[in-house]
Amino acid sequence: xxxxxxxxxxxxxxxESAIASTWFSKAAxxxxxxxxxxxxxSDHNVPYPTPADRKDLENLVKSxxxxxxxxxxxxxxxxxxxxxxxxxxxxxKKGTETNKDSLITQVKNYWTDTADxxxxxxxxxKDWIFDSWTDSQLKExxxxxxxxxxxxxKRDTLLTTARQNYEAIxxxxxxxxxxxxxxxxxxxxxxxLKExxxxxxxxVPQPTTRDKLIASVRRNSRxxxxxxxxxxxxxxxxxxxAKESLSDALLNAWSDSQIKEWAxxxxxxxxxxxxxxxxxxxxxxxxxxxxxxxxASSASSAFxxxxxxxxxxxxxxxxxxxxxxDDAFGAAIGTxxxxxxxxxxxxxxxxxxxxxxxxxxxxxxxxxxxxxxSGYNAWTFDTWTTENLQKWLSQQNTKxxxxxGATREDLLKQAQDSYAKASKSGGTAYASVTSYLASxxxxxxxxxxxxxSDSDLKSYLDSYGVPNYQGSTTNELKAMARRNANYFRYxxxxxxxxxxxxxxGYAQWALDxxxxxxxxxxxxxxxQGQKAADAVTxxxxxxxxxxxxxxxxxxxxxxEEL
Numbered sequence: 098x099x100x101x102x103x104x105x106x107x108x109x110x111x112x113e114s115a116i117a118s119t120w121f122s123k124a125a126x127x128x129x130x131x132x133x134x135x136x137x138x139s140d141h142n143v144p145y146p147t148p149a150d151r152k153d154l155e156n157l158v159k160s161x162x163x164x165x166x167x168x169x170x171x172x173x174x175x176x177x178x179x180x181x182x183x184x185x186x187x188x189x190k191k192g193t194e195t196n197k198d199s200l201i202t203q204v205k206n207y208w209t210d211t212a213d214x215x216x217x218x219x220x221x222x223k224d225w226i227f228d229s230w231t232d233s234q235l236k237e238x239x240x241x242x243x244x245x246x247x248x249x250x251k252r253d254t255l256l257t258t259a260r261q262n263y264e265a266i267x268x269x270x271x272x273x274x275x276x277x278x279x280x281x282x283x284x285x286x287x288x289x290l291k292e293x294x295x296x297x298x299x300x301v302p303q304p305t306t307r308d309k310l311i312a313s314v315r316r317n318s319r320x321x322x323x324x325x326x327x328x329x330x331x332x333x334x335x336x337x338x339a340k341e342s343l344s345d346a347l348l349n350a351w352s353d354s355q356i357k358e359w360a361x362x363x364x365x366x367x368x369x370x371x372x373x374x375x376x377x378x379x380x381x382x383x384x385x386x387x388x389x390x391x392x393a394s395s396a397s398s399a400f401x402x403x404x405x406x407x408x409x410x411x412x413x414x415x416x417x418x419x420x421x422x423d424d425a426f427g428a429a430i431g432t433x434x435x436x437x438x439x440x441x442x443x444x445x446x447x448x449x450x451x452x453x454x455x456x457x458x459x460x461x462x463x464x465x466x467x468x469x470x471s472g473y474n475a476w477t478f479d480t481w482t483t484e485n486l487q488k489w490l491s492q493q494n495t496k497x498x499x500x501x502g503a504t505r506e507d508l509l510k511q512a513q514d515s516y517a518k519a520s521k522s523g524g525t526a527y528a529s530v531t532s533y534l535a536s537x538x539x540x541x542x543x544x545x546x547x548x549x550s551d552s553d554l555k556s557y558l559d560s561y562g563v564p565n566y567q568g569s570t571t572n573e574l575k576a577m578a579r580r581n582a583n584y585f586r587y588x589x590x591x592x593x594x595x596x597x598x599x600x601x602g603y604a605q606w607a608l609d610x611x612x613x614x615x616x617x618x619x620x621x622x623x624x625q626g627q628k629a630a631d632a633v634t635x636x637x638x639x640x641x642x643x644x645x646x647x648x649x650x651x652x653x654x655x656x657e658e659l
Contacts, residue, residue, distance in 0.1 A: 166319075
């Protein structure tokens with residue numbers, strides 16, 4: 098049977114059309130309600146006609162899906178690009194920290210999301226929409242909708258309960274559940290919404306309204322979930338690598354005769370005259386059997402026990418410290434001046450009480466003690482050095498010239514006024530300011546107060562109303578300044594209180610000590626025959642003990658800081 102050129106072209110076009118039709122039929126938004134299509138377009142700042150035919154709305158979503166969902170980074174500002182690279186554990190190329198085009202190229206190199214994977218995930222929003230919520234936010238969501246919190250109240254059970262009731266709650270609001278409405282975030286405060294955006298380097302909409310904040314959070318929730326899963330996978334991979342390292346330590350500790358004995362017991366043929374390197378290669382090839390062998394499995398079990406015990410001791414130290422956090426915070430703010438208490442509330446967007454009495458101010462501060470300051474604001478400059486303030490003011494082309502010998506307080510007031518003007522005007526001026534703040538704040542956060550003079554430290558403590566006694570050393574002044582600055586900025590939360598940082602920090606902490614223990618076992622064992630396995634086990638035990646000691650030191654340190 099012969100085909101003409103025309104027939105071939107027709108068949109080709111038909112096949113292409115069928116493929117496109119198949120993909121389109123699988124697209125998640127194909128099932129969305131008209132209001133969901135409009136909500137998505139509005140969230141992504143895509144204009145649409147009103148009234149509009151549903152098909153027209155769907156086509157608009159389709160034409161913007163690639164740029165808004167599959168490759169959204171092309172529209173990101175520098176702070177969000179920086180945060181994404183940092184989250185993925187990638188070092189930003191030197192000299193490109195604020196170069197948007199270069200940052201986009203770097204993000205593109207590490208980007209794995211696709212239009213298809215995004216569409217697939219929107220097929221079941223409830224499976225991931227809660228991933229980036231904190232435990233308290235999950236509980237508040239359940240309480241808000243009259244759903245009893247599960248017992249024991251663990252994150253996994255909270256997530257499961259929220260997911261199981263998601264569609265039923267949506268139906269109460271007569272809303273479809275594919276692309277949820279504002280009802281989903283009813284239990285979130287504006288501070289919660291801003292904190293979600295700030296943690297991910299996403300600019301807070303200007304001018305700010307609750308609807309705009311929710312739209313920005315909703316638009317970025319899926320990516321937040323994807324990033325969290327990637328972080329968890331990375332931690333899991335590191336743990337597996339540590340286990341591999343342990344089996345290597347065990348092998349290196351065995352003598353040649355032990356390896357041959359193990360191979361014989363497991364039915365593995367050893368060529369006559371094999372050298373040690375060949376014996377090790379043979380053993381590694383059959384590593385799975387090694388980890389199941391009686392002697393080896395005891396070491397492996399010790400590794401698992403060490404991990405659990407280390408985790409428990411770490412958690413215990415953290416819990417012990419956090420139990421005292423509220424009391425310590427209350428004692429600290431009790432010494433603060435009225436102006437500093439008002440500033441604490443202002444930095445979180447909390448209305449300052451009308452009567453302004455200290456008792457009422459303290460009450461409001463305690464009520465919002467778990468809230469971190471909301472993104473960038475005039476108080477971001479609070480801990481900047483004189484040099485940084487001068488540099489900031491010069492780059493903002495401020496009309497008021499910086500006078501020679503101007504005090505830090507003068508510069509701080511000038512910087513705060515400059516920020517307030519940019520914030521009020523919005524647009525590119527505000528975007529430029531926040532971009533600068535993102536890079537400057539990240540660069541300075543680890544060295545806060547390190548270069549301050551005693552007079553600047555005392556003046557800073559005076560702004561809190563905190564007395565500094567005659568004869569206080571520079572280090573004592575710095576410690577007091579850091580303690581009060583952390584309370585002011587983070588409340589009873591911690592500077593690294595994000596889910597990402599906790600996960601990454603704990604994984605690295607535990608693995609460092611466990612690997613050290615395994616290495617210690619290997620070094621002690623050498624090739625001393627039967628003592629080898631015991632030495633490895635001892636090494637893992639050493640890791641556990643070191644982990645416990647480190648956890649205790651961490652707890653003691655936190656308590657001191659509190």
